[in-house]
Amino acid sequence: MREFPRAALVPAGLVLLLALMALLAGGAARRESVTIDEVAHIGAGVSYLQKLDMRMNEEHPPLAKVLAALPLVVRGVHADYSSVSWTFSAGLFKQYLGEWVFGHWLIARWNDPIATVFWARLSMLSLTLVLGIVLFAYGSRLGDPWGGLLCLCTYATMPAMLVFGPLVLTDIAIALFAVLTLWAFASMWRSPSTGTVLRFALAFGGALLSKFSAGLLFFCFAAFILSLRWRPAPGQPTNKTELRAWRRIRWWSLTKGTFFAALVVYGVYSVLSWNEPTDSLYFLGNNTPGLLLRRALMPPWIYLRGLALFAFTAKPHTFILGHAYPHGVWFYFPVLFLLKSPLAFLLLLVLALMVGLVAKFRVVQLAAIPKGRELHWRAVWVSLVVFTAACMLSRFQISIRHFSVSLALLVLLLAPLPRMLESLRRSGWPAARAGIWLTAALALASVVTAVRAYPYYLPFLNSLSAGRPGYALVSDSNLDWNQALPEVDNIIQRRGLQHVLVDEYGFSDPKVYVPQAQFWNCQEPVPKDGAQWAVVSANMIEESHNCVWLLRFPHEALAGGSMYAFQLPAVIPSAGTSAGPPFPEKYQNFGGVSFPGDMRLVFLISIQDPQQLQPTWDRMQAMMQAEMEKRKTNSKNTR
DSSP states (O other): OTHHHHHHHHHHHHHHHHHHHHHHHHHHHHTSOOOHHHHHHHHHHHHHHHHOOOOSOTTSOSHHHHHHHHHHHHTTOOOOTTSHHHHGGGSTTHHHHHHHHHHHIIIIISSOHHHHHHHHHHHHHHHHHHHHHHHHHHHHHHSOHHHHHHHHHHHHTOHHHHHHSSSSSSHHHHHHHHHHHHHHHHHHHHSOOHHHHHHHHHHHHHHHTTOGGGGHHHHHHHHHHHHHHHSOOTTOOOSHHHHHHHHHHHHHHHHHHHHHHHHHHHHHHHHHTTTSOOGGGGGGOSSHHHHHHHHHHHHHHHHHHHHHHHHHHOOOOEEETTEEESSOOTTHHHHHHHHHSOHHHHHHHHHHHHHHHHHHHSSSOOOSSOTTOHHHHHHHHHHHHHHHHHHHHOSOOOOGGGGHHHHHHHHHTTTTHHHHHHHHHHTTOTTHHHHHHHHHHHHHHHHHHHHHHTTOOTTOOOGGGTTOOGGGTOOGGGTOSSTTHHHHHHHHHHHTOSOEEEEOSSSSOGGGTOTTEEEOOTTSOOGGGTTOEEEEETHHHHTSSOOGGGGGSOEEEETTTTEEEEEOOSSOOOTTSTTSOOOGGGOOOGGGOOOSSOHHHHHHHHHHOGGGHHHHHHHHHHHHHHHHHHHHHHHHHHO
16 A cells, blocks of 8 residues: 555656746746757758758757747748848858848748747747656666655756757757766667667667767767776676676777767768759769769768867857956856756755765665666766766856756766665665655745746746855856747837847847847946936947946846846946046957957848858958957957
């Protein structure tokens, strides 16, 4: 009779937690405008399926974009491939400008923006729920069903997962397929067979098709294999001859699995690029053998070209705790993790560590991991070390979403906690019962935190922020990613405004969501702006622009602090004064990018009139050439 409640409660808990996540994440996503990267990703995904041409958004692999585009294509989404935004984007670097224009027009001009974004996000929400099911299943095997529920509870109530899960991005996809790959790798290492090799190949292929950072999995494999030399796994042969044969079988399985994964990637890229011109491989010839070779080499060429483009466009600028750095800093992700994780999750990690130490050092040691799952557990914590170290050493430090794989692996570290507490209770440890109740209380607290934070998960900061505003601590998609434009429209309706100045954090035209919007740069006000209302992205106050001067005037926070609405004074203070905007030499650029003028205008001009793409491209090349000549001259003068 004692097992009956567990048999009934675990499935019910699984369904309720998944339903809660769907309601919270889906409801929040329905209230948000299209975010920066989604503009390019949605348009690219649709073009992959409709045209079998991957010219758009090569800097990211296609899987997440294709999954998001599937319901749109099935519903008959319209795209005009005679548009300049498509024909212009055939070049390697030109597509980086054209993809935003094409994506904007597909979402906002050729189709209904609300419906288009909703259906694209629906696929990603489904993928997010699948990851929750996977974490529950693997957590149950690393601990027990209650451990699986604890993993699912912390995942389903994590603001980072709730906000980024439904968005058309690569982060949830790589988290899902990285976890699947690591589990399949451990299973293959434990028992090599055709089945385990194929499962590993499919999962690894999915990871490689999700995000270029999947290459870190190779380092995870290497670290796992090296760890077995330091601390052999149960069942590993001790005889040198047998051990050598044991390793040889597994190395061969890994080689086969990697080869099959590469075939999966090659096949997907082959199909999706079938109609893409092979002109970039012109040096292989224009005769029949040359054309066949060009077509055969296009998939790896596109993959490697996308990887190079991603590296070329990676942003070195970092902002954390109110300080800007020209490069990544080792403490960025640890600090960001502490600020943007629910306190209940952080305390659960501490509790799991303490209980694990107690279980390990008791007179009668208790096994934290069920027998037969030791290799899976090792794959989890070794890979967590690798991914976290890579994030800390990376120069690409922008958002908590880039920490998604580590977050998923951290969730799995909680899996043994309920099982260990139950074992300690049975062995007579007096604090075990209190630990069980504390675990349940913290799990409930994580649910309460998620519900209270609804629907503003993107700017979420816990109480470790000590009440400081988000713009003084973090930036980019940790705070605002242009998702709060519907809130701007709400304040317009509430105050009866006919006109509003908008300093947004994005490349798109805000008029799609706010028809009364006028593009504005809070660093460059003009006299006629006096007495008007201005809505400014929180990122523009300290990091991407230098607009702290606005805080002296009446203002209110929108969307949980993602944006701020200011009522400007009748007379704009003079530049350089204590209450006025900065001098031009104190201006800060959008996203920390070194670019003459406001880079957003470059995109806005082309978005409003795609015929301006080529002239804009020519002006950009001329400006970059002039900047290079200027640097050369300055370098000579300083010698």
